[in-house]
Each structure stands twice: as structure tokens, then as C-alpha cells.
Amino acid sequence: MMETTPVPPRHMLVLIMGFGLWSAAFVALYAVNAIGCAFAWPTVVQRWVMIGLAVICSAALLGVAGWSIVHWRRAAHAARPVPSLARIGTFTSVAALAATIFVSAPSFFVSMCM
């Protein structure tokens, strides 16, 4: 046995959840754009569905990043070592949150269909 401190598997989950959510948001926005245009949804409806999706995905990511940060702070506060997996997970989910806001922002203002 080399490693004695077990790392909770949920840290592994945080690692993939960040950019998993980012890619889900990306695909969902593209899908709603294509489907809405193909079925000629009213522009207002399509716009608000896209804005809603962007907000939901960003909120979910904010939750993941927030949970990760709170967990880190608690460990630091209790003078427990922070597993490197948890640290990487925090940075990854913050990066994914920034990326999601960046790629979904245009759905607030660019033209929907042509």
C-alpha cells in the first residue's frame, strides 16, 4: 500500500462534470437554434429558450464550482490536506463556468435564423 488517504470518488466526478456541462450547453444551444429555425418558432420564444438554457447551464456550473470551492475551504480550515484532485476539479469547473458564459453570451443578441 502506497497511498493511505482515500480520495472520495466525487472529486473525480467534479473533474469531468465541469466541461461535461459546458459541452452539453454547447450542443443544446446549437440544437435549439437549428430546431427552432427548421420549425420556424417565433423569434421571441426561441430567444428565451436559448437564454434559459444558457442560464440553467451556467447556474449548474456555478453550483459545481461553488461546491468545490466550499469543500476546499473547509479542508483548509480544518487543516486537512486538500487532495490535488479536488484542487484540479475546482480550477476545471471555474474554467468551464467561464467558458460556458463566454460561448452562450451571443445567444442573448445575435440573429437566430436566416
Place this chain on the structure above:
Amino acid sequence: MRPQAIIFGPAIALLLGGCSGALSTLDAAGPAAAAIADLWWVMFWASVVLFLFVAVLLWIVWKRPGAGSTIAPLRWIVWGGIAMPGLLLTILVGYALLMGERLLPHALAEPPTRVVAHGVMWRWQFSYPGAADVASTPILHIPAGEPVDVVVTSGDVIHSFWVPRLAGKIDAIPGHENTIRIQADRPGVYRGVCAEFCGTGHTDMRFTIEAHEREAFETLMTELANG
């Protein structure tokens, strides 16, 4: 001749040779192509500035090892690796979105001339909904100095309609109508190609656009309609 001249001479000639010619995106002949060329130049000069900046940094640490080590590594990463590219990419993306928005075929007070470009392996057929009696032509005729909407369709596989001096590319997709707005500022002959690999005849799927003065275009349409 010095070895550098042997290598860089032809390389520079090749590079500059790409800036002109019938299929050059940088030799724009209309507003849509000009917007795309402008975007290209913005990105080109931004990359030149960034490249020189990094080259200077590299040169400094090469000449004076340890230079810059008074600045903490984390600071280098945050400012040089996140803040700077983040800001530059945001500006570039914003500029590209603005340009893209201007290229879209928005409704105009005076609806532009509509023509149809139908791609089949491996040629293009052009027809004119505005002149119902005109059968398709192998050359695309458009009026010059005004916007023209090209409705692009396909009869078999995916092709792509591209006239580099007039506009960007747009896919020709079976069962789907895509519209691209082009404009030739002056009458003349422009060349186009299929920009999506579509089989063994792809390379030969070229075409010609002829832009005419408004009256000449209308006369031509009447002549074509009368056979």
C-alpha cells in the same frame, strides 16, 4: 546567392502570389468579401504584434538569463496566460460576430434580386425566379452594384458555393435552402468553385459569375426568356 535568399525569396514570392488572382479572398470586389478580408487583416496584424511581443520576451531572457524572475510565476500565468489572451480573444470574437451579423441576408426595404444556384455532381445550374421563363444557365448572371441573394441548393451530396472575391462560402445541402448575399461593386467576370469535397469531379466543379450593369442585366434576362 546566400542560402537565406534561396529559401526565403521563393517563400515570400509564393506567399504574396496568393494575395491576387481570380480566386483571392484578399482581392475583394464587393462589401461581403471586403468585410471578410478586413477580419483576416485584423487577425493577421494582431498575430504579428503578439508574435513580436513573445519573441522580444524570449530574446530578453536569452540575453539576460533570470530576467523577469522577480515577477512571481503565478503572476505571469494569470496576466500573460489568462488575462491577455482572454481580452484579445473577446475583442476578436466581438468583432467577428459584428462582421458576421452584417453579412447575413437581412430583409431590405427593397428586396434584392434572387437567383438560385443548384449544385449536382459535378456542375452548377443557375436559374432566376425573378425571370420565370428563363431556363437555367451555366454562367451565373447578376446585376452589379447592388446586393443579390443566392439561394443555394443541392440535388445529391453536400457542395459549397464560393466566389472568393464576392463573399464567403455557403453549403449546398440536399433538401435545404441556404441563402447567401453577394454583391459585385463593378461589372465584370468573377470565378467560383465548389468548396466542399463532393467526389472525383470536385476539382472541376468551377463556375463563372458575370456581373452586368442593371439595364444590361434586364436586357439579358429578356433575351434569355425569348430563347
